[in-house]
Structures are given as C-alpha cells and as structure tokens.
Amino acid sequence: MIPINELARGYRLYKEEYDKKAIEVLESGWYVLGKEVEAFEKEYSEKLGEDVFTAGVDNGLNAIRLGLYAAGIGPGDEVIVQANGYIATMLGITQNGATPVFCESDSYHNMDPDRIEEHITDKTKAVLVTHLYGMATRMEKILEICEKHGLMLFEDCAQSHFSSYKGRYTGLFGKASFFSFYPTKNLGCFGDGGAVVSHDKDFIQRVKTLRNYGSDRRYHNVELGFNSRLDEMQAGLLRVRLSHWDTYVGNRKKIAERYLSGITNPLITLPKIPEGTDPVWYLFVINVDDQAGFREYMTGKGIQTDVSFPMPPYMQPALEYLGLGRGSNPYAEHDCDTVVSLPMMDHMDDSEIDEVIAAVNDYKG
Numbered sequence: 001m002i003p004i005n006e007l008a009r010g011y012r013l014y015k016e017e018y019d020k021k022a023i024e025v026l027e028s029g030w031y032v033l034g035k036e037v038e039a040f041e042k043e044y045s046e047k048l049g050e051d052v053f054t055a056g057v058d059n060g061l062n063a064i065r066l067g068l069y070a071a072g073i074g075p076g077d078e079v080i081v082q083a084n085g086y087i088a089t090m091l092g093i094t095q096n097g098a099t100p101v102f103c104e105s106d107s108y109h110n111m112d113p114d115r116i117e118e119h120i121t122d123k124t125k126a127v128l129v130t131h132l133y134g135m136a137t138r139m140e141k142i143l144e145i146c147e148k149h150g151l152m153l154f155e156d157c158a159q160s161h162f163s164s165y166k167g168r169y170t171g172l173f174g175k176a177s178f179f180s181f182y183p184t185k186n187l188g189c190f191g192d193g194g195a196v197v198s199h200d201k202d203f204i205q206r207v208k209t210l211r212n213y214g215s216d217r218r219y220h221n222v223e224l225g226f227n228s229r230l231d232e233m234q235a236g237l238l239r240v241r242l243s244h245w246d247t248y249v250g251n252r253k254k255i256a257e258r259y260l261s262g263i264t265n266p267l268i269t270l271p272k273i274p275e276g277t278d279p280v281w282y283l284f285v286i287n288v289d290d291q292a293g294f295r296e297y298m299t300g301k302g303i304q305t306d307v308s309f310p311m312p313p314y315m316q317p318a319l320e321y322l323g324l325g326r327g328s329n330p331y332a333e334h335d336c337d338t339v340v341s342l343p344m345m346d347h348m349d350d351s352e353i354d355e356v357i358a359a360v361n362d363y364k365g
C-alpha cells in the first residue's frame with residue numbers, strides 16, 4: 001500500500017542528526033523553554049527573511065488563541081474566516097469569546113477576496129486567512145480591504161510554511177501569523193509545537209509572557225496567562241528539520257510536478273496555482289465528482305487517499321449554534337464534497353509516483 005503520508009520517511013532522511021540532537025537535549029537537563037527554543041525562534045525569524053519576531057508555543061491552535069488574545073480580539077468581535085477551513089482556526093476565535101464569520105472560498109481552496117466585504121459589520125475586527133494545502137491566498141485585494149475598513153489581518157500558516165505570494169512568504173502580510181509544527185506539517189516536529197510570528201516586537205514579547213502564565217520574569221506575573229510553552233526537544237528537532245528545509249520542500253515540489261504533468265485523466269481536476277504563488281504542497285488535492293467511488297477505486301489499487309476536509313467547520317455539530325447549514329457557502333461545500341488528497345510526503349520513490357499517476361489515469365469513473 002502506498003500511504004498518504006509516512007512520517008518516519010522524513011526522520012530517516014536525517015536520522016543521525018535527529019538522534020544526535022535528541023540525545024543532546026536529553027543530556028542538557030533543561031527541557032521546557034530554553035536555549036533550543038531561543039535558537040529556533042531566531043532561526044525561524046531569520047529564515048522568514050524580514051524583520052520579524054517569533055514566539056514558539058505548544059501547538060498551532062494555541063498560536064491562534066494567544067495571538068488573537070494578544071491582539072485584543074474578544075467577546076462580541078467578529079473575525080472573517082474562509083468557509084472551507086479547519087476547526088482549529090475557529091477554536092482559536094471561539095476560545096477568545098469571538099465569532100467566526102464564514103466567507104466563501106475560491107477555486108484555489110482559499111478565501112475568495114471578492115466575497116469578503118459582504119460580511120463586514122460594525123463588529124468585524126479582523127480577517128483571518130488560511131493558506132490551505134500550502135497554496136498562498138491571493139493577498140492584494142485582502143490587504144486593500146483590511147486597510148479600507150480598518151481591520152486587522154491575521155494568517156493561519158499551519159499548512160503554508162515558506163510558501164510565497166509575489167515573492168513574499170505567507171505569514172508576513174498582517175498583524176501576526178500562526179504556525180503549527182504538528183508532525184504532518186511541512187515543518188513538523190515529533191510531538192506538538194507551534195509559533196506566532198509578527199513584525200511587532202512588543203506584541204511577540206506579550207505572546208511570550210502569555211505563554212508562560214503571564215510572567216515577564218520568574219515569579220512575576222503581569223497578566224493572567226496560559227501554559228502554552230514550546231519544549232526544548234521539539235525546538236531542537238525543528239532546528240534540524242529547518243536546516244534541511246530545501247531538501248524537504250524540494251522533494252514535495254518534485255512529487256507535485258510529476259503529478260501535475262503526469263495526470264491527464266479528464267475526470268480529475270488538478271490543483272490550480274494562483275499567479276505569483278510558490279506552493280509548498282502540504283497536500284496535493286484534486287477534485288473528482290465521485291469522491292467516495294474514486295477513493296474506493298484507489299484503495300483497490302493499493303493507494304491510500306484522504307479527504308481534507310469533508311465538510312466546512314460551520315456544518316460540524318460543535319458550531320451548530322452559529323445557525324449556518326448546508327447552502328451557506330455552496331462553492332466551499334461542493335469543494336469539500338469533491339476533494340481528494342493523493343499521497344504526498346517528505347520522500348517518495350519514482351516508482352511510487354509512477355504508480356499513483358498510472359492509477360489515477362486509469363480511473364474510469
């Protein structure tokens with residue numbers, strides 16, 4: 001069976017370095033917030049290439065939660081998000097007492113910039129875009145809208161580390177951006193991890209205070225904070241992965257290029273790449289009318305597929321209270337009904353890629 005992803009392949013590419021770093025951290029006797037976290041934060045900011053600051057936190061959800069909290073998003077506020085996102089983005093909003101407002105998505109699986117303004121009310125405080133599947137959102141109009149209406153812009157970059165729009169990395173466009181380092185992510189660690197990034201040094205300092213019980217120094221609590229710390233093991237291992245970023249992302253790009261040029265079946269819609277973007281292929285997502293039938297067919301061929309995500313978050317029971325149901329965002333709902341992810345991971349043999357392409361091309365519907 002060709003798996004949709006096999007995380008250990010990424011580990012094996014640089015096993016010796018990961019093992020060495022893990023032992024180094026174990027022997028250091030210091031395990032939560034320390035020199036590895038500080039070094040990672042510095043290296044991550046540098047790699048993003050602008051004058052930005054990074055606060056490592058315990059996961060992507062808490063990056064969103066703390067980031068929005070530090071920006072003053074709270075009860076009564078509305079935050080515009082895209083209809084086909086992931087529940088974690090919504091939880092980062094609801095856990096601050098604010099309300100997610102869903103904007104229709106576009107043919108690139110991202111927020112449709114032309115549909116944002118219809119959702120702006122006097123309660124709207126921010127737009128939070130998610131660069132889904134590693135494909136950057138078309139940012140120009142969104143920047144204009146935020147400027148025009150005085151809205152804060154945030155980016156959920158959990159799936160888009162170092163993917164770029166018109167030469168600028170995602171995560172650099174707004175007030176702050178939120179990253180996940182969950183193991184499946186392109187920059188994944190070996191447990192949970194996340195980060196908040198911003199050009200605003202004071203803002204990041206506040207996130208660092210908030211992540212550690214609201215303490216600005218030991219036993220001195222300036223506000224009611226959280227426990228959302230990144231640990232030394234994850235930070236150390238993330239540094240190893242970051243140092244080999246070009247290999248990891250290069251492998252994904254090669255796989256995607258092979259799929260894009262090799263898959264010719266008219267029953268399959270290949271991912272569209274917005275002009276000026278450089279996708280990092282967190283997932284390789286096609287659209288096919290008979291989602292379930294296609295998946296069953298692929299399983300029969302020994303190839304695992306996935307659906308990410310099977311429904312917009314507002315159709316989940318947990319968000320029923322928003323009063324939105326099927327029909328609220330027909331484009332996003334149709335997308336969820338037809339998306340299928342093909343195998344995409346840190347390394348695939350040419351023969352595996354060939355097998356996937358041949359199976360997809362043989363699909364008769």
Ligand SMILES: Cc1ncc(COP(=O)(O)O)c(C=O)c1O
Nearest residue numbers: 059060061086088089158180182
């Ligand atoms: C778009 C998006 N946002 C947020 C998250 C949350 O990240 P984490 O799992 O690290 O909490 C994820 C991943 O799970 C995600 O895909």
